[in-house]
Amino acid sequence: MRHGESGVPNEASCMNEAIGTFEQIIGLEPQHGVLLRALRALALELHPGLVEVARPGDRAVSWGWGPKKMSEAYACALPY
Numbered sequence: 001m002r003h004g005e006s007g008v009p010n011e012a013s014c015m016n017e018a019i020g021t022f023e024q025i026i027g028l029e030p031q032h033g034v035l036l037r038a039l040r041a042l043a044l045e046l047h048p049g050l051v052e053v054a055r056p057g058d059r060a061v062s063w064g065w066g067p068k069k070m071s072e073a074y075a076c077a078l079p080y
Contacts (some may be wrong), residue, residue, distance in 0.1 A: 020054035025061045029079035036061070039077050 022040065026033045028075055043063040053069065054061045059078055068073030 019067075020056040022052060022054050022061055024056045025054045025059070025077075025079065027053060028056065028059055032079040036077055039075075043075055 050063045053067050062073035062076040064073035
């Protein structure tokens with residue numbers, strides 16, 4: 001989902017909820033929640049308008065310029 005300058009997801013620009021949420025990814029491996037939130041904060045600090053896409057089926061969250069994981073994402077986390 002696209003984030004505003006405050007770092008909070010904008011409701012109007014959220015992607016299809018079938019994709020998933022950041023909290024769903026944390027729920028897969030809760031012991032990595034602190035690290036995942038720190039990575040997200042760093043990504044938002046470096047790129048305030050980033051697009052975040054959570055894919056629970058892939059056990060991944062990605063950040064980038066757009067929703068395509070292979071051509072528009074520049075960072076991802078896969079907690080195991």
